[in-house]
Amino acid sequence: MTGDILVFVEQRAGSVREVSYQLLSKANQICAELSVRLTAVFIGPKASFLSSDFYKKADRVLVLEDERFGDFNCEIARDVMVGIIKEQRPAMVLVGHTPWGMDLAPAIAAKTGLPLSTDCVDIKIEAGKVKAVRQLYGGKLFARVVFKDESKGCIFTVRPGSFSVEGYPDRMGEIVPIEAPKDLPEPSSRFVEYVDTGAGEVDITQAELLVSIGRGVGEKERIEEIQELARILGGVVSCSRPVVDKGWLPKYHQVGTSGKSVKPKVYLALGISGAFQHVAGIAGAGTVIAVNKDKKAPIFRVADYGVADDLFAFSDAIKKALKK
Numbered sequence: 001m002t003g004d005i006l007v008f009v010e011q012r013a014g015s016v017r018e019v020s021y022q023l024l025s026k027a028n029q030i031c032a033e034l035s036v037r038l039t040a041v042f043i044g045p046k047a048s049f050l051s052s053d054f055y056k057k058a059d060r061v062l063v064l065e066d067e068r069f070g071d072f073n074c075e076i077a078r079d080v081m082v083g084i085i086k087e088q089r090p091a092m093v094l095v096g097h098t099p100w101g102m103d104l105a106p107a108i109a110a111k112t113g114l115p116l117s118t119d120c121v122d123i124k125i126e127a128g129k130v131k132a133v134r135q136l137y138g139g140k141l142f143a144r145v146v147f148k149d150e151s152k153g154c155i156f157t158v159r160p161g162s163f164s165v166e167g168y169p170d171r172m173g174e175i176v177p178i179e180a181p182k183d184l185p186e187p188s189s190r191f192v193e194y195v196d197t198g199a200g201e202v203d204i205t206q207a208e209l210l211v212s213i214g215r216g217v218g219e220k221e222r223i224e225e226i227q228e229l230a231r232i233l234g235g236v237v238s239c240s241r242p243v244v245d246k247g248w249l250p251k252y253h254q255v256g257t258s259g260k261s262v263k264p265k266v267y268l269a270l271g272i273s274g275a276f277q278h279v280a281g282i283a284g285a286g287t288v289i290a291v292n293k294d295k296k297a298p299i300f301r302v303a304d305y306g307v308a309d310d311l312f313a314f315s316d317a318i319k320k321a322l323k324k
């Protein structure tokens with residue numbers, strides 16, 4: 001396979017989003033496997049790209065800085081990307097599976113005719129062939145997608161949280177300023193404003209230690225005991241869906257297919273059975289420790305360490321040990 005791996009770098013209000021670092025990390029790994037170059041594409045307002053250090057993660061950065069492009073506009077980003085793809089003929093284009101990426105990637109695919117696989121959770125190179133891994137039926141099955149003809153290139157949108165940001169050595173990549181296409185039409189849509197969706201007091205996607213509460217906690221009143229454990233351990237509280245559905249914790253704590261994908265170094269699952277919709281959200285976690293009084297609970301199949309016990313007995317024992 002020849003041609004660069006192209007990563008579309010997403011910025012919001014001047015700062016590069018976490019998913020772009022994850023894409024760059026994965027792209028670095030693929031580039032090392034295929035011995036190809038990593039090119040990042042950045043579109044943003046003037047003097048914005050140096051405010052983040054993403055450019056150290058690529059061999060080359062194509063930078064389009066223009067006051068008109070401060071806020072994302074799918075039509076502009078599409079036309080810029082299509083121009084680059086036609087000229088550079090990359091082997092692969094990676095875009096975050098974010099609201100913007102979901103808008104942008106199909107628009108690029110439609111204009112270029114390149115095959116597209118969306119919401120991928122992994123990209124593998126096997127026998128020189130690219131295989132995208134996608135979840136089906138809410139994470140119960142994993143499908144491997146191959147393209148009939150990948151010689152012209154392909155596009156993937158990748159689910160945020162699928163890859164960790166690994167420590168590839170920084171380098172000073174080549175910075176290549178590019179111009180907006182001359183015939184860029186006036187877009188039919190325009191950015192109006194950001195509306196805060198209430199991200200919540202904590203961002204569970206950034207936590208290194210998650211203390212996660214399941215229905216096994218039994219009642220809302222006992223959640224405080226687990227919150228105290230999280231405080232002592234220096235972790236952040238997350239939860240399964242029933243805990244949200246019952247109104248015990250706000251939605252932004254929820255892990256899983258209809259919640260958030262997380263990638264803590266340690267995930268402590270307390271009273272969580274391990275339904276696939278939940279487990280799909282912790283694919284990127286480091287060490288998983290499960291506490292469940294049912295020793296046959298499915299969570300033990302994905303846990304690195306399992307404790308078959310009452311979660312409050314476990315919590316009290318840890319608190320006691322740490323207070324000594």
Ligand SMILES: Cc1cc2nc3c(=O)[nH]c(=O)nc-3n(C[C@H](O)[C@H](O)[C@H](O)COP(=O)(O)OP(=O)(O)OC[C@H]3O[C@@H](n4cnc5c(N)ncnc54)[C@H](O)[C@@H]3O)c2cc1C
Pocket residue numbers: 138213214215216217218239240241242243254255256257258259260270271272273274275276277278281291292293294297309310311312
């Ligand atoms: C479309 C769809 C999307 C979904 N999305 C999500 C999602 O994003 N996230 C999510 O989590 N779920 C999601 N679900 C729900 C999912 O299928 C499960 O129902 C849910 O994950 C179960 O949550 P739980 O493990 O907390 O509860 P349960 O399955 O009820 O498990 C509770 C566990 O606690 C244990 N337990 C009970 N008491 C104690 C105790 N004192 N000490 C120790 N262990 C104890 C029990 O043995 C049991 O294993 C989704 C479902 C659907 C249909």
